[in-house]
Amino acid sequence: MADETRLRILRTAGPIFAECGFEATTVREICAAAEVNLASVNYHFGSKETLYLETVQFAHREKLLRVPLPAWPPHATAEDKLRLFVRTILNRCLGDGAVGWETRLLMREMLHPTHACRPLVEEFIRPQFDQLLELLAEVLPESTDLVVRQRIAFSIVGQCLHYRFANEFVVLLIGAERDSEAYSIDALCDHITKFSLAALAAFQLDSPSPSCAARVSHGRSVRDRIPAAPIPS
Amino acid sequence: MADETRLRILRTAGPIFAECGFEATTVREICAAAEVNLASVNYHFGSKETLYLETVQFAHREKLLRVPLPAWPPHATAEDKLRLFVRTILNRCLGDGAVGWETRLLMREMLHPTHACRPLVEEFIRPQFDQLLELLAEVLPESTDLVVRQRIAFSIVGQCLHYRFANEFVVLLIGAERDSEAYSIDALCDHITKFSLAALAAFQLDSPSPSCAARVSHGRSVRDRIPAAPIPS
Amino acid sequence: MADETRLRILRTAGPIFAECGFEATTVREICAAAEVNLASVNYHFGSKETLYLETVQFAHREKLLRVPLPAWPPHATAEDKLRLFVRTILNRCLGDGAVGWETRLLMREMLHPTHACRPLVEEFIRPQFDQLLELLAEVLPESTDLVVRQRIAFSIVGQCLHYRFANEFVVLLIGAERDSEAYSIDALCDHITKFSLAALAAFQLDSPSPSCAARVSHGRSVRDRIPAAPIPS
Amino acid sequence: MADETRLRILRTAGPIFAECGFEATTVREICAAAEVNLASVNYHFGSKETLYLETVQFAHREKLLRVPLPAWPPHATAEDKLRLFVRTILNRCLGDGAVGWETRLLMREMLHPTHACRPLVEEFIRPQFDQLLELLAEVLPESTDLVVRQRIAFSIVGQCLHYRFANEFVVLLIGAERDSEAYSIDALCDHITKFSLAALAAFQLDSPSPSCAARVSHGRSVRDRIPAAPIPS
DNA sequence: AATGAATGAGCCTTCATTCAT
DNA sequence: GATGAATGAAGGCTCATTCAT
DSSP: OHHHHHHHHHHHHHHHHHHHHHHHOOHHHHHHHHTOOTTHHHHHHSSHHHHHHHHHHHHHHHHHHHSOOOOOOTTOOHHHHHHHHHHHHHHHHHTTGGGGHHHHHHHHHHHSOOTTHHHHIIIIIHHHHHHHHHHHHHHSOTTOOHHHHHHHHHHHHHHHHHHHHTHHHHHHHHGGGGGSGGGSHHHHHHHHHHHHHHHHHHHHHHSOOSOOHHHHGGGHHHHHHOOOOOOOO | OTTHHHHHHHHHHHHHHHHHHHHHOOHHHHHHHHTOOTTHHHHHHSSHHHHHHHHHHHHHHHHHHHSOOOOOOTTOOHHHHHHHHHHHHHHHHHTTGGGGHHHHHHHHHHHSOOTTHHHHIIIIIHHHHHHHHHHHHHHSOTTOOHHHHHHHHHHHHHHHHHHHHTHHHHHHHHGGGGGSGGGSHHHHHHHHHHHHHHHHHHHHHHSOOSOOHHHHGGGHHHHHHOOOOOOOO | OHHHHHHHHHHHHHHHHHHHHHHHOOHHHHHHHHTOOTTHHHHHHSSHHHHHHHHHHHHHHHHHHHSOOOOOOTTOOHHHHHHHHHHHHHHHHHTTGGGGHHHHHHHHHHHSOOTTHHHHIIIIIHHHHHHHHHHHHHHSOTTOOHHHHHHHHHHHHHHHHHHHHTHHHHHHHHGGGGGSGGGSHHHHHHHHHHHHHHHHHHHHHHSOOSOSHHHHGGGHHHHHHOOOOOOOO | OTTHHHHHHHHHHHHHHHHHHHHHOOHHHHHHHHTOOTTHHHHHHSSHHHHHHHHHHHHHHHHHHHSOOOOOOTTOOHHHHHHHHHHHHHHHHHTTGGGGHHHHHHHHHHHSOOTTHHHHIIIIIHHHHHHHHHHHHHHSOTTOOHHHHHHHHHHHHHHHHHHHHTHHHHHHHHGGGGGSGGGSHHHHHHHHHHHHHHHHHHHHHTSOOSOOHHHHGGGHHHHHHOOOOOOOO
């Protein structure tokens, strides 16, 4: 029963911190919502700041358990994998209303990094990033520099995250049609996958590899060169 | 002398709000830094909130004056224009070391939109966005849907902004080499331009236009189709 | 034109001070309502407190000019005079909505006397009080002590003022019928006059005067003994 | 020990609110006088306003305990009862020198009613008022209208309260002899009782009852008609 | 182990007032 | 003579935190 209070606080604090930010969130608010004593936060966590740090990590650990990284389907082509990767990121960022608060927490961490940032990256971000790098390694010539792969990875991730980070601006720029089919997760996934696959062609050309014809057209060349291998989302 | 105090507050408040956010910033802090009386903020702006709103708009207006949108050089190709556009955005986001606080302000606005958001978008964001759309219109088949162009524009902008939004994560992911040549503005500009130009190929193919061959290869086709015309970034 | 601002402030301040009290009234409020500069109060009156003092006296001086003390009608009996006196006080206290704010000012002065109190009493209250004492002198035996007359005067005035001072309580005690005919100024005037006339009988008896019969019945005795003499309200 | 701070605040706030009024009283002042932390008021009462409301009711509840309504002595005549009633009110208003602050609180409430007003009237004022009405019912003909009895009650109470409400003016009008024997509680009680008893005669006459002679003279008729019954003041 | 009470620092805001023009 | 700008003091209130139990 000792940990129950602790857990309840942890679970309650997440969405509140995500919604209001660290400063605007009050310990009172959290304790009231969690229906625990006002002094509990300091008793269990020592300070508001410590609670925040633990909340951030707890939130992502829980999310990882609840939404485990999907394994690649067998015989998935590179295009399949990329599409799945993009979809996974989009789902995390935009998906399903109530699920989004973990991402909000993450965004705040990006904007104003705290001590929670480094472990967050190492535990939850780097694995995904490495898998994307791996996927790219399969598509690109072996001679491609790591830096190039990283920049390409950021280009892909950046397109996805933009709809979370700049969501407010996107909505204002395109008007009220934000919720329409054209900006559904499906549509965005198709677009970003198509955009990125086509872009990859330019980096395949750089290498001194022989047959140009096979690579470019319709993005099909990409698919062709990729062996089926598991890549988490 | 009437507006001097007002201006000093406005100029001082910007970086502080950018650094700490609205909640964590105190009026005392601003007034102390601006060396004005504590009551001045309420006298000139009525409230902390109003000060924030005016600060945000003032900051971007000033920035626009200081870094005016560059005109296209004569005879610029589409690739030239795109490269210039990308460079301008990157400069705004990452440029000039300590000067980046206006963008931080903007990021906060995206994360936690206030009433300052809409005028910000209309006055400062939309013009840029429209110019990018225009540029894309020149490159893409006439039949291309507006929605498609918008999504492509977001794909381009998203790649750039990612280095601002997720900067902290980027640094942690690639290690201490962030400041190296590989992630300089020049290098990023080259990369994003190359990536995007190649991607555009996929959307040029969609149209029922006849000669496919000329367009795609090396991104050269894009350049060919674009008449020289000035487009601001 | 120098005095116009001064006058406008004076006229505006009265009702506001009456409504809100000295503390709760702000100089800003008055200046805004009077449509004069914020610094005008201090310029013309030196301080908020001085303004208050002058406002109180100004208010009653104006009221006296606007509602001069009525002269007794010729051949008025003592009962007539008393009735007229009571009616005048009731009118001042309760009369006509908008007119009541001067009395509110007066009430505040009673509750929390300021320097404005003494001149107020001497200039505006004592004349009325003296006239009531005079009227009583006509009705009562010559041997009646001044103190007795004063206490009787207070008994009469007290009955009237109660409907101003304790108005809120009266309303709550008798329910919503406060505005009904039974508590109209006319009805109250009748009641208080009747009540007081009857009471006077007891003080007429005290004296060693001879004929008892003439005095008491129906209050008529009082009327009989009173010669017509002017009494201000 | 839980409520000790709360009680100390409540007890301290009473006289201060009474002296200065709600607006002019500061929470700091109260806390300093009560020797409690500045934040205590908000902790225990939520706001200055709530503290005021609770203070007003607490004050009267305490006063009621300290000065309980006296029971009628056995075989008390109507005159006895009226005298006792008047004395009780006068004692409440003027009694005990420095203790009169509860009444000041009440006066403020009359002048500028707050939410504290209604419960105050219902809990503390109405019981007294009802007992006076009852007492009058015994003295007056059965046919007497309730409204008439109420107005008479107000006439009696009004005489008493006048020495509290208009105390400042009374003092100024009669000069420095205010503290003399002539305006002692005893003397005022005698006067008001005598004045009111005599006045009642006029209302006894109104009824169509037969024998006029017995009632009027010397106020004795009143006494005669009243059966001995306990009436609280 | 857990809590209700209490704390002191600090928040934004408002005030009457003053000053330079 | 009159005002817009500025001032410093103080206001009520909220905060994260601590303490005695």
